[in-house]
Amino acid sequence: MPTPKLLILGVVALVVAYLAIVPLWFLIQGTFFDSQTNAFTFSGFTRAYTDDQAFEMLRNSVWFAIGSAVLSLVVGTALAFLNVRTDVPFKGLFFAASIIPLVIPGILYTVAWIFLASPDIGLVNFVLEPIFGEGAVDIYTVWGMIWVEGLHLSPITFLFMVAAFRAQDPSLEESALMSGASRIAVLRRITVPLLRPAIAASVLIMTVRALESFEVPALLGLQNGIYVFTSKIYFMLRTYPQDLNGAGALALGLLAIAALGMIIEHLLSRGAKAYQTVTGKGFRPRPIELGKWRPLAGVAIIGYFLLTVILPMLMLVYTSLLPYYQRPSAKAFQSMSFDNYGDLLHLSQATTALKNSLMLGAGAATLVMLFMAIAAWIVVRSNIPGRKILDLLSFAPLVIPGLVLGLALQFVYLRHPIAIYGTIWILLVAYCTRYMPYGMRYAVTSMQQISSELEESASVSGATWWQVFRRVLLPLLMPGLLAGWIYIFVVSFRELSSSILLYSSGNEILSILIWEQFENGKFTTLAALGVVMVAILMLLVSIAYKLGAKVGLQQD
DSSP, X not given: OOOHHHHHHHHHHHHHHHHHHHHXXXXXXXXHBOTTTOOBOOHHHHHHXXXXXXXXXXXXXXXXXXXXXXXXXXXXXXXXXXXXXXXXXXXXXXXXXHHHHHHSOHHXXXXXXXXXXXTTTOHHHHHHHHHHOTTOOOSSSHHHHHHXXXXXXXXXXXXXXXXXXXXXXXXXXXXXXXXXXXXXXXXXXXXXXXXXXXXXXXHHHHHHHHHHOOHHIIIIIGGGTOOOHHHHHHHHHHSSSOOHHHHHHHHHHHHHHHHHHHHHHHHHHHTGGGGOOOOSSOOOOOOBOOGGGHHHHHHHXXXXXXXXXXXXXXXXXXXXXXXXXOOSSHHHHHXXXXXXXXXHHTOHHHHHHHHHHHHHHHHHHHHXXXXXXXXXXXXXXXXXXXXXXXXXXXXXXXXXXXXXXXXXXXXXXXXXXXXXXXXXXXXXXXXXXXHHHHHHHHHHHHHHTSOTHHHHHHHHTTOOHHHHIIIIIHHHHHHHHHHHHHHHHHHHHTOOTTGGGTOOTTOOOHHHHHHHHHHTTOHHHHHHHHHHHHHHHHHHHHHHHHHHHHHHHHHO
């Protein structure tokens, strides 16, 4: 008879394999086989890639993804350099400017920029109208999409590049400057070459993230008929009759591009050792004194914080206090009230959506971290054959865009005997699948930092495997598991792209409710709901952060 240890490990391995393989298999099957006749067909690819808009869609997708990645790289790298390598003032703002945009859901960030830069109702156009005339800035263009997506991705690039700059020895640049090289020459011949792996990885990852983005192309691009992969898939599934084969063909194309980008990033990272400058020798980075440029750098930091955090949030708060959206004026300020917030208390959908979002966020985070803690033990500690395959399977969903995952799960549970399609449980399956790779990374990293001697000592003392795991490993893993739990809860709480294809009436979540309010033109209710959503996220993250600090202190 199998022991409890083998049963637990076997169940975890089967669950990971199921979540990683089954959706992809059904996506491929649903793309190449006709749903009516079950005959093999390429008709989906023919319709998807040979119509009049196919070339324009591909061009828009590439332009949008690369433009967003380059903008986020320029902004994020400049901020990281100022933060790590110089004596720039207001360094405390860097943390807020890098964390708060990550908490704000993409749909709210996009809506806020619509309030700011729409040619019809935008505040920026209202200010510029006396000088440049009406509609000077148009957010409903590819350039507008790049601007919003690039700014929203720049905090992620900032975090990437901060780590790269901190790992770089500035004495190489100082030696070059002492030898007579100019600042530009040092930047071109030393700084940039040493940062090449981090720059390449950031560009590739941000390009893939932009290709996967749904909120920005859907809210900004569809207004002017600008399609990219994700918005085209959504359009094909929202028209009647649904073109499942065509949507599947686009989904497989997007999946192939995302997978190629991640493979290239992995290959580049393998050669990163050649760029290491921090060794066992003396290393002490010293900040560069900006001198007369220090006030200008401080102004740039404040400007970035205003542009990415303050202005979008102020527009949401301003709109939430109005009876209907109107440009700032004395009349608008006189009409302000908290009626929209009061209406939320009487909106049954809002209460249901909040409950569903909290339940799904907590449920997905708990299940993922629990299963991945055991999966990490299999990968790191055991000698079970095929454990590396389990690691690869847990990583596989990372290359699946959210909208593609939603479509894949549609294929699975429309043809599967398990009747969860149209219920809230399919959203839980989607979140667990999508965020499984992140949970695995947190768990594996924490597991690798714990010596196996502790487990061996407990085993020698007569403890069973489960007792060792529960009473020795889990307490030691708790800080890392809690960090993973916080991350998965936040991203699940604000998730939209995979939910948009899977939710049903009565099972809405907050991001879906915001989407519906936008489609119905209820901007003030949407803004009030968004402000409440961001406030809840900030509160939960703050509580979890404090709790995590206490847990880490107790473990020390």
